[in-house]
Amino acid sequence: MNTLSYALLGALASRPQTGWEVSQHMKAPIAYMWAAQHSQIYPELNRLAEAGLIEATVIRGRGPRDTKRYALTSVGLLALSVWADSPPAVEVPKSEMLLKVRSLWLTSPERATAFIAAQREQFSVRLATLIEERQQFARDDLMSSDHPEFFAFATWQYGLDRTRAAITWCDWLLSQLNDHQLDRPTSITRR
Amino acid sequence: MNTLSYALLGALASRPQTGWEVSQHMKAPIAYMWAAQHSQIYPELNRLAEAGLIEATVIRGRGPRDTKRYALTSVGLLALSVWADSPPAVEVPKSEMLLKVRSLWLTSPERATAFIAAQREQFSVRLATLIEERQQFARDDLMSSDHPEFFAFATWQYGLDRTRAAITWCDWLLSQLNDHQLDRPTSITRR
DNA sequence: GCTTACATGTAATTGGTTACATGATTTC
DNA sequence: GAAATCATGTAACCAATTACATGTAAGC
Numbered sequence: 216m217n218t219l220s221y222a223l224l225g226a227l228a229s230r231p232q233t234g235w236e237v238s239q240h241m242k243a244p245i246a247y248m249w250a251a252q253h254s255q256i257y258p259e260l261n262r263l264a265e266a267g268l269i270e271a272t273v274i275r276g277r278g279p280r281d282t283k284r285y286a287l288t289s290v291g292l293l294a295l296s297v298w299a300d301s302p303p304a305v306e307v308p309k310s311e312m313l314l315k316v317r318s319l320w321l322t323s324p325e326r327a328t329a330f331i332a333a334q335r336e337q338f339s340v341r342l343a344t345l346i347e348e349r350q351q352f353a354r355d356d357l358m359s360s361d362h363p364e365f366f367a368f369a370t371w372q373y374g375l376d377r378t379r380a381a382i383t384w385c386d387w388l389l390s391q392l393n394d395h396q397l398d399r400p401t402s403i404t405r406r
Numbered sequence: 407m408n409t410l411s412y413a414l415l416g417a418l419a420s421r422p423q424t425g426w427e428v429s430q431h432m433k434a435p436i437a438y439m440w441a442a443q444h445s446q447i448y449p450e451l452n453r454l455a456e457a458g459l460i461e462a463t464v465i466r467g468r469g470p471r472d473t474k475r476y477a478l479t480s481v482g483l484l485a486l487s488v489w490a491d492s493p494p495a496v497e498v499p500k501s502e503m504l505l506k507v508r509s510l511w512l513t514s515p516e517r518a519t520a521f522i523a524a525q526r527e528q529f530s531v532r533l534a535t536l537i538e539e540r541q542q543f544a545r546d547d548l549m550s551s552d553h554p555e556f557f558a559f560a561t562w563q564y565g566l567d568r569t570r571a572a573i574t575w576c577d578w579l580l581s582q583l584n585d586h587q588l589d590r591p592t593s594i595t596r597r
Numbered sequence: 598g599c600t601t602a603c604a605t606g607t608a609a610t611t612g613g614t615t616a617c618a619t620g621a622t623t624t625c
Numbered sequence: 626g627a628a629a630t631c632a633t634g635t636a637a638c639c640a641a642t643t644a645c646a647t648g649t650a651a652g653c
Contacts, residue, residue: 217612218502225509235632248504257633264618282632296512300521303502305528309496311409313439313561319415320554321487327551330491337496360515360586369582370504373575380571385563391560397549408640426604446641448605473604 216294220268222249224295226288227269229363231286255301260285268294328392334375335385342378345371370401407485410450411459415478415486418460420554422477425451451476455473459485516519519583526576533569535561 226237238253257321263269268291269305269373271283287295319327348371352358358365417428428451429444451474454460459482462474478486503525510518537561543549549556 218500218505219648220457221509222505225505228509228512228595233632238632247499248508249500252500252614253633254615254635257527258635259599261634292512295509299506299509300513300517301506302524303506306501306503307441308438309409309440310497312497314409314413314416315490315492315494316564317439317557317561318412318419318486318490320551321419321555322491324551326491327557330493333493360511360518362584363511365582366508366510366518370508372578373504373507373572376571376575377568380567381564384567387563388560391556392551393511410640424604425606429604443642444605445607445643449607452606 216298218249219251219255220263221295221298222251223259223263224268224291225299227285227287228292228295229367231284233282233284235282236284247374248255263291267291324392326393328389331388331392332387335382335389338378338381338385342375342382345375345378407489409440410442410446411454412486412489413442414447414450415459415482416455416490417488418476418478419483420558422475424473424475426473428476438565454482458482515583515586519580522576522579522583526573526580529569529572529576533566533573536566536569 222230222241223237226240234257238251238256241247241249241251241256242253260269260271264271264285267288270286271285273281274284275281289347315330319330322330352368352371353364358368360366365401413432414428417423417431425444425448429442429447432442432447433441433444451460451462455462458479458566460476461479462476464472466472467477474595506521510521513521543559543562544555549559551557
């Protein structure tokens with residue numbers, strides 16, 4: 216059982232879905248927690264079904280093949296809930312952006328500024344999409360901690376917070392770069 | 407040329423290092439931008455040396471084998487600077503923690519609270535380590551945007567901001583869970 | 598004398614991406 | 626009639642982790 220397996224179980228726990236539906240969600244860049252391609256998802260779903268954690272009901276699909284709608288079995292639900300509150304492995308972040316930022320001193324201040332400005336733009340587009348997605352969640356007063364929506368909302372909130380923090384960081388860095396470009400030697404502002 | 411290659415070039419750009427030194431930094435969980443194991447690093451360094459992007463000077467090491475100290479060549483420096491300010495690929499975040507949070511409704515509110523509290527503790531330990539690392543950077547007034555330290559400091563700041571945002575999120579979620587546990591139905595606080 | 602740190606490498610396996618393949622139905 | 630969407634699958638390749646292997650020097 217790898218992490219992808221649990222990502223799939225977690226997706227099917229909210230409602231039964233076809234492999235196609237799951238793969239559409241998992242390639243979307245927003246509201247993400249885990250990403251995967253369909254070429255990874257379909258074989259994995261077959262393995263989970265073989266292991267008895269999920270069950271497929273074949274429905275007549277619009278595609279060339281029959282469509283399989285998967286649902287969690289009781290075994291799968293148990294496996295998911297046991298996994299869910301065990302402590303997660305320490306995350307090993309890999310950020311190509313930060314890697315590039317570290318080497319930005321090799322280019323001109325103008326190009327560095329353009330780089331960060333472009334990143335800021337990307338983050339703000341994502342912020343807008345996230346704010347739109349807010350409507351997916353039920354009215355506040357209907358949510359409580361034993362409701363699936365509650366924790367889905369919490370993960371959405373996490374994404375929002377991080378995106379806002381990223382934008383603030385971009386603005387800070389842009390102002391620092393601007394100060395230096397103007398040839399006014401100033402000390403770095405602590406926040 | 408994969409991303410790891412540029413991570414290695416970026417590390418060697420600040421100062422020449424042995425494979426061992428680079429691998430020590432890249433397995434550390436703090437101040438990270440990219441992580442890798444030594445088993446991935448050593449072969450990659452050999453490939454970069456063969457391609458002429460870095461150069462090794464063999465020094466007598468303390469280990470059973472000779473130690474190789476790698477430094478960027480002018481070709482390697484150019485390759486790094488060209489790569490550095492080209493737009494990075496959109497990040498595909500994978501968070502086992504968020505994946506687990508989404509399925510926390512399957513457990514009791516008490517266990518969910520314990521889970522988040524443990525995460526908060528992890529983040530605050532990381533915050534403490536980050537704050538200690540602040541001293542690695544030169545005095546503020548010595549840094550400007552053409553100095554390697556300046557952008558290294560910026561990546562450190564990014565890590566700090568994200569960690570603080572994570573702690574704030576944990577506190578918010580804990581307070582939400584607490585409200586619901588006390589059986590006082592309240593609406594979710596927007597922030 | 599035992600453990601830890603230094604120091605580099607290979608092999609086997611798992612995880613993940615990109616490309617190939619197929620074909621019906623719906624929309625323009 | 627052309628293009629996009631639905632829908633599932635395999636194959637080849639690249640990236641990353643875990644385990645195997647070796648051996649010296651320093652500190653306890």
